[in-house]
Amino acid sequence: MQGDMLKYYSRNQFFLSQMGIWPYQSRMIKILLPFIFVSAEMSVFATQVLLLYDTWGDMSMTVEGIVNVILLVGATIKLVNVVLNNKKLQHLLQLMDEHWQLFHSESELHILRQYANIGHKITKYYSVYINIFVVMFMTIPLLPKVLDVIIPLNESRPSVFVIAGEWGVDKEKYYYPILLHSYVAAIVSTRCMVNVDTMYIVCVLHGCSLFSAIGIRVENIFDKIKLNDEEETMSKKHIVMKEYNSGEYYEMIMLDSAFKTATFLILSLNVMILSLIGLQLLNKMGQTQEVIRFGCIAVGAVTHLLSMCVPGQVLLDKSLEVFDKAYNAQWYTFSSKTTKLLSILLYRSFVPCTLSAGNMFVMSMATFSSVMHTAMSYFTTLLSVS
Numbered sequence: 001m002q003g004d005m006l007k008y009y010s011r012n013q014f015f016l017s018q019m020g021i022w023p024y025q026s027r028m029i030k031i032l033l034p035f036i037f038v039s040a041e042m043s044v045f046a047t048q049v050l051l052l053y054d055t056w057g058d059m060s061m062t063v064e065g066i067v068n069v070i071l072l073v074g075a076t077i078k079l080v081n082v083v084l085n086n087k088k089l090q091h092l093l094q095l096m097d098e099h100w101q102l103f104h105s106e107s108e109l110h111i112l113r114q115y116a117n118i119g120h121k122i123t124k125y126y127s128v129y130i131n132i133f134v135v136m137f138m139t140i141p142l143l144p145k146v147l148d149v150i151i152p153l154n155e156s157r158p159s160v161f162v163i164a165g166e167w168g169v170d171k172e173k174y175y176y177p178i179l180l181h182s183y184v185a186a187i188v189s190t191r192c193m194v195n196v197d198t199m200y201i202v203c204v205l206h207g208c209s210l211f212s213a214i215g216i217r218v219e220n221i222f223d224k225i226k227l228n229d230e231e232e233t234m235s236k237k238h239i240v241m242k243e244y245n246s247g248e249y250y251e252m253i254m255l256d257s258a259f260k261t262a263t264f265l266i267l268s269l270n271v272m273i274l275s276l277i278g279l280q281l282l283n284k285m286g287q288t289q290e291v292i293r294f295g296c297i298a299v300g301a302v303t304h305l306l307s308m309c310v311p312g313q314v315l316l317d318k319s320l321e322v323f324d325k326a327y328n329a330q331w332y333t334f335s336s337k338t339t340k341l342l343s344i345l346l347y348r349s350f351v352p353c354t355l356s357a358g359n360m361f362v363m364s365m366a367t368f369s370s371v372m373h374t375a376m377s378y379f380t381t382l383l384s385v386s
Helices: 003-019 027-055 059-084 086-102 106-139 142-150 175-224 231-283 288-327 336-349 365-385
Strands: none
Touching: 003 027, 003 059, 003 086, 003 106, 003 175, 027 059, 027 175, 059 086, 059 175, 059 231, 059 288, 086 175, 086 231, 106 142, 106 175, 106 288, 175 231, 175 288, 231 288, 231 365, 288 336, 288 365
């Protein structure tokens, strides 16, 4: 990849490299690191299965076990999906690199840089935002130990665990190894979410930048050329515009095919986890530490859902703008050859470019609203039978 692209996507490269899912890493690293992370997730998953087996019927413990299982499964799905679609991700990055080399107009390059800069900032701030809640989540178990030193009581305060589970050993005796194991699971899960989501977002934003660049070209194309004297140049400009448009749709099709199945599964898990967390927050009302712990999970779940739906909505809006700008062009002054090219662009851009979840849901704010509404409905149902 060339310098311009690396300048804006270096943070994403670093994040994906941490998990062994950066397409340009060695084959050994791309096998070894995902295997280690998935193994870490599955080792904690086993403790949740044992917990559910031992405490089935205890509403509070059952709900907590299911919530933990959903988090672990969701993180694993994200990681495994990128591993399985690593070639598609590599192809997407190659297309993005080609786009940076194809555009030469300063206004168009400015648009690419603008959206890439937005993606760079989102990657940074999204990571910091999630890490703040992770740190809050992970420090809760340490508070009783700190208070035992600062404000000791006649007896030690009860130990608090990051993740409830059944390890098959004395939890008090092996508290710190269990705590370390739980920390590893929490860090791996959140890194999977942040690393994959931010790469997904920057790919979508790059697509939005291409739609904006196409719109600018359509708006200004008649100012740049003279119909009678430079007909050949005009046709070439339109052909290039058409190629950009086709390439952009091809890129979005690849992005959609790489993520749509995983996105559908993650949406389903989001509905379940939001419903169950609401129930758990009511069960833990009055227990400040538990409320904070599950509140962090709830904030993370909603943020994650937004990170999937908002980029889809922006992409949909930007793709529709191409139709509006092409429709408002001075088509009546174009030659028949140019008009045919414009009609192709109008016909294709009439249908917005979207990202889907299993070919069933379009990723947009309407889907976000639908998921939240469904989660609230399930929460109300669970509350009535609990």
